[in-house]
Amino acid sequence: MADLGYGLSRVAVVGGGWSGLAAAVTLAERGVPVTVFEASRSLGGRARRVSVDGVDLDNGQHILIGAYRETLRLMRLVGADPDRLLLRLPLELRYADGFHLRAPQVPYPINLVVALLRAKGLSFAEVMNALHFMVSLRARRFRIEPDRSVARLLDDHKQSGVLRTHVWEPLCVSALNTPVDSASAQVFANVLRDSLTGGRVASDLLIARTDLGRLFPEPAADYVKARGGAIELGVPVRRVAHAPGGFRLNDAQPFSRVVIACGPHQAGPLLVQLPELADALARIGAFSYEPIVTCYLQYPESVTLPAPMLGFNGGIVQWVFDRGRLGGPKGLLAAVISASGAHEDLPKEALVSRIETELKAALGSLPTAYWSQVIAEKRATFSCRPALARPDGATVVPGLWLAGDYVAGDYPGTLESAVRSGIAAAALL
Numbered sequence: 469m470a471d472l473g474y475g476l477s478r479v480a481v482v483g484g485g486w487s488g489l490a491a492a493v494t495l496a497e498r499g500v501p502v503t504v505f506e507a508s509r510s511l512g513g514r515a516r517r518v519s520v521d522g523v524d525l526d527n528g529q530h531i532l533i534g535a536y537r538e539t540l541r542l543m544r545l546v547g548a549d550p551d552r553l554l555l556r557l558p559l560e561l562r563y564a565d566g567f568h569l570r571a572p573q574v575p576y577p578i579n580l581v582v583a584l585l586r587a588k589g590l591s592f593a594e595v596m597n598a599l600h601f602m603v604s605l606r607a608r609r610f611r612i613e614p615d616r617s618v619a620r621l622l623d624d625h626k627q628s629g630v631l632r633t634h635v636w637e638p639l640c641v642s643a644l645n646t647p648v649d650s651a652s653a654q655v656f657a658n659v660l661r662d663s664l665t666g667g668r669v670a671s672d673l674l675i676a677r678t679d680l681g682r683l684f685p686e687p688a689a690d691y692v693k694a695r696g697g698a699i700e701l702g703v704p705v706r707r708v709a710h711a712p713g714g715f716r717l718n719d720a721q722p723f724s725r726v727v728i729a730c731g732p733h734q735a736g737p738l739l740v741q742l743p744e745l746a747d748a749l750a751r752i753g754a755f756s757y758e759p760i761v762t763c764y765l766q767y768p769e770s771v772t773l774p775a776p777m778l779g780f781n782g783g784i785v786q787w788v789f790d791r792g793r794l795g796g797p798k799g800l801l802a803a804v805i806s807a808s809g810a811h812e813d814l815p816k817e818a819l820v821s822r823i824e825t826e827l828k829a830a831l832g833s834l835p836t837a838y839w840s841q842v843i844a845e846k847r848a849t850f851s852c853r854p855a856l857a858r859p860d861g862a863t864v865v866p867g868l869w870l871a872g873d874y875v876a877g878d879y880p881g882t883l884e885s886a887v888r889s890g891i892a893a894a895a896l897l
């Protein structure tokens with residue numbers, strides 16, 4: 469890498485989430501000296517381990533899919549073997565009310581046809597409508613012009629009934645973390661394209677068998693350090709300024725290049741210091757955000773679900789994960805509520821009680837939980853709206869890149885979009 473006359477060629481990455489670590493790993497792989505600054509005391513950002521009273525939990529359940537090509541590649545690179553650390557399941561939507569759809573690991577379109585024809589709970593008319601919808605999306609190469617809401621797209625293609633409530637709507641909310649009325653049909657179509665038509669295993673669901681810290685952030689940090697990089701925890705970057713041949717962070721350290729890999733709402737205070745970045749700042753300023761609530765409930769060890777991940781419909785709970793079947797403590801369930809909704813108005817105790825009631829109603833006799841823990845991520849992801857203008861990773865400031873799940877790309881706010889943006893920033897450097 470060119471030394472910019474500053475007597476150094478070290479790159480700074482601001483943020484130790486999955487995007488920042490993906491950038492750092494890619495730079496370290498190519499022998500570029502890199503320092504990662506992370507404001508908090510732990511790595512992983514919005515996909516991290518949290519310890520509560522000595523129990524290791526995650527800040528939220530994270531599902532990867534087989535189409536997360538770059539995330540899986542980097543996991544392998546840093547020695548976090550996806551085959552060991554992730555439970556791989558064929559795409560399966562299994563609900564407590566009996567609905568069941570399972571896609572076999574065969575190429576498109578056989579996977580979809582077989583899944584729909586064998587699904588328990590879909591009428592023949594719904595199956596035909598679904599196939600017609602997918603054929604039509606494919607014919608237009610999954611391009612939605614002009615972009616519109618997912619609800620509009622589903623209306624346009626007469627997707628209704630159980631097909632809508634148990635397949636398309638939950639897939640949209642899980643993938644885009646945005647309610648169907650305001651989610652981008654184009655981004656939803658991108659996810660369907662890559663997962664359903666992207667090869668035999670692209671639609672597989674990959675669920676962590678370990679905590680999120682061990683899944684990638686910690687092995688990534690070890691990889692970077694082993695190649696001469698540095699990881700500075702508990703060091704927020706508050707100042708970024710031009711300096712001869714590069715940038716100066718926190719009025720102290722000079723760096724030749726900088727990757728700003730903070731969450732979108734956290735990047736603003738840094739971007740505002742460089743007036744050339746007004747456009748990126750304005751785009752981020754126009755974002756709105758969606759929450760994800762996770763409620764952990766510890767039941768007696770004998771409590772298990774019929775599947776590692778079970779769908780719920782008609783209440784506030786959307787998915788429940790059986791952590792005991794995923795390498796965690798037996799009897800530990802994690803109920804997930806993605807995107808904004810009526811649940812946000814409930815005080816914590818009322819929320820837990822409502823979740824317990826819904827679980828009991830759907831699963832039959834269930835003892836009272838020993839303890840519960842609610843983790844609410846208010847800004848889990850940006851709201852993935854139609855035709856949203858996202859800033860590019862490459863900026864008008866030479867030597868400064870943005871990385872994060874929110875930068876312009878095909879995917880919604882996900883681990884894969886974060887990782888791809890980090891790799892792209894590093895590659896451009």
Ligand SMILES: Cc1cc2nc3c(=O)[nH]c(=O)nc-3n(C[C@H](O)[C@H](O)[C@H](O)COP(=O)(O)OP(=O)(O)OC[C@H]3O[C@@H](n4cnc5c(N)ncnc54)[C@H](O)[C@@H]3O)c2cc1C
Pocket residue numbers: 482483484485486487488505506507508511512513514515527528529530531532703704705706729730731734735760761762845847848849871872873874881882883884886
């Ligand atoms: C509860 C929940 C569930 C989710 N489920 C899924 C899922 O199932 N599948 C999926 O693919 N995605 C999921 N996501 C989304 C995924 O977690 C995010 O898209 C991804 O983690 C974003 O990574 P990032 O690096 O872009 O940003 P972040 O994770 O936000 O990382 C930014 C980092 O920068 C640090 N930082 C900020 N400002 C500064 C500063 N000034 N100086 C130094 N450091 C700073 C922050 O502390 C943070 O660690 C979920 C998210 C949440 C919250």
